[in-house]
Each structure stands twice: as C-alpha cells, then as structure tokens.
Amino acid sequence: DGGITQSPKYLFRKEGQNVTLSCEQNLNHDAMYWYRQDPGQGLRLIYYSQIVNDFQKGDIAEGYSVSREKKESFPLTVTSAQKNPTAFYLCASSKPTGTSGGEQYFGPGTRLTVT
Amino acid sequence: GEDVEQSLFLSVREGDSSVINCTYTDSSSTYLYWYKQEPGAGLQLLTYIFSNMDMKQDQRLTVLLNKKDKHLSLRIADTQTGDSAIYFCAESKSGGYQKVTFGTGTKLQVIP
Numbered sequence A: 001d002g003g004i005t006q007s008p009k010y011l012f013r014k015e016g017q018n019v020t021l022s023c024e025q026n027l028n029h030d031a032m033y034w035y036r037q038d039p040g041q042g043l044r045l046i047y048y049s050q051i052v053n054d055f056q057k058g059d060i061a062e063g064y065s066v067s068r069e070k071k072e073s074f075p076l077t078v079t080s081a082q083k084n085p086t087a088f089y090l091c092a093s094s095k096p097t098g099t100s101g102g103e104q105y106f107g108p109g110t111r112l113t114v115t
Numbered sequence B: 001g002e003d004v005e006q007s008l009f010l011s012v013r014e015g016d017s018s019v020i021n022c023t024y025t026d027s028s029s030t031y032l033y034w035y036k037q038e039p040g041a042g043l044q045l046l047t048y049i050f051s052n053m054d055m056k057q058d059q060r061l062t063v064l065l066n067k068k069d070k071h072l073s074l075r076i077a078d079t080q081t082g083d084s085a086i087y088f089c090a091e092s093k094s095g096g097y098q099k100v101t102f103g104t105g106t107k108l109q110v111i112p
Helices: none
Strands: A004-007 A010-013 A019-025 A031-037 A043-051 A054-057 A064-066 A076-078 A087-094 A104-106 A110-114 B004-006 B009-013 B018-024 B031-037 B043-050 B055-058 B061-066 B071-076 B085-092 B106-111
Touching: A004 A087, A010 A019, A019 A031, A019 A087, A019 A110, A043 A064, A076 A087, A104 B043, B004 B085, B009 B018, B018 B031, B018 B085, B018 B106, B031 B061, B031 B071, B043 B055, B043 B061, B043 B071, B071 B085
Parallel strands: A010 A110, B009 B106
Antiparallel strands: A004 A019, A019 A076, A031 A043, A031 A087, A043 A054, A064 A076, A087 A104, A087 A110, B004 B018, B018 B071, B031 B043, B031 B085, B055 B061, B061 B071, B085 B106
C-alpha cells in the first residue's frame, strides 16, 4: 500500500531546540517537498528536492534545513533560527510531469508547537 | 509572480450543489488542481485539469476552466456532510519539477 508517512503527528519542543520532522515515501517518486501551513493561509514552500543528494530552497527556507540521502526519505530540521516555528508541516512527493500531471501527493502532516 | 485567489467560505445545504471558484494570474499555467483537506489532515488530490481542456468530470465532481478569464471552478453535485472540508485550488507550469502555487483555501460547510 503506497503512500507518504510523516512522524510524529504532534511534536512539542522548547524554544531554542532544533527538531527534525520525518517524511518517508514508498511511491518511488523522484521529487519531494516540504510545506508550511499557518491558520487561514495557503501552503508555503520551504524546500524541495528533485533527486537524491540535491535540494533547493523554496520561498521560506530561512531557519530550516533538509537532507536527501535516500530517494524514500526527506527529513526537515527546524532550527532555533526559525523565528516562528509553530505551524503545521506537510511533506509531499511527485513524479515528473512527463509521466503524469505533476500532481503532488501529501503526507498526513506534523503539527509542531514550540513554547 | 503567480497568485491564486479563492473566497474563504462557502455554506450549502446537504443535497444541493456546491461551486467553489478560483482565479489565477499566470497565463502560462499548464496544470490546475483541486485538493481537499479535512481537519488536522494532509491534502488529498481530488482532480486536475490540463490547460488545453475546458471541462473535466469525475463522478460528483465537475471542473470548469475558463482560460481567457483565468477562472477555475469545482462543482460538487449532491453535496454531503462528508464533503465539509477546506478546498485548495493550485496551479503549476510544465517541467520536470513542478512549483505549485496554492490558493488560501475555501472552507466548505455543509448544513444537514
């Protein structure tokens, strides 16, 4: 049963601590993405990766870091430099548009609360 | 730059049709998507349409695209309480990597 998993569903951290959010996919998709969602707002792109060992900054990359050592995994670290880290974080993956409409498939999300 | 606009809220009675509207600014948009998000969950792809199409139907869902006016709509026939959710419109251009621009979402409330 293919899909995207994110863990944990809820995460609580103290201010000043780094925290890593997990994202795994078994869809054999090349591209993976991290978005941030705040109440009443659309999704904002943090980082994306088209292939293993390569990734690019999105629109709001400051205070975040990622790695892509395996095709299946794209973890996101929220560092202490991120000024407003409390949010709902969504991971997604997609196939290239040559093989599909480029649609993205999303994980269930991780709600991070920093106090 | 790209921009996608949606109204924030829509309320309908169970059994009626719902129409959720979206406008976008980028005339080079090639793919347009509709996603559904239930509370506390990720986004679920409902359907997408290529810009060379003007309509796509999938069971209770009908997507209409007016490329000239850059207007996209999602019609849900026979709306059910389970359709209550936030609906996101999104657009992207073609290419190996898709930068997808999402609207702010329309919250659909279905009244029993």
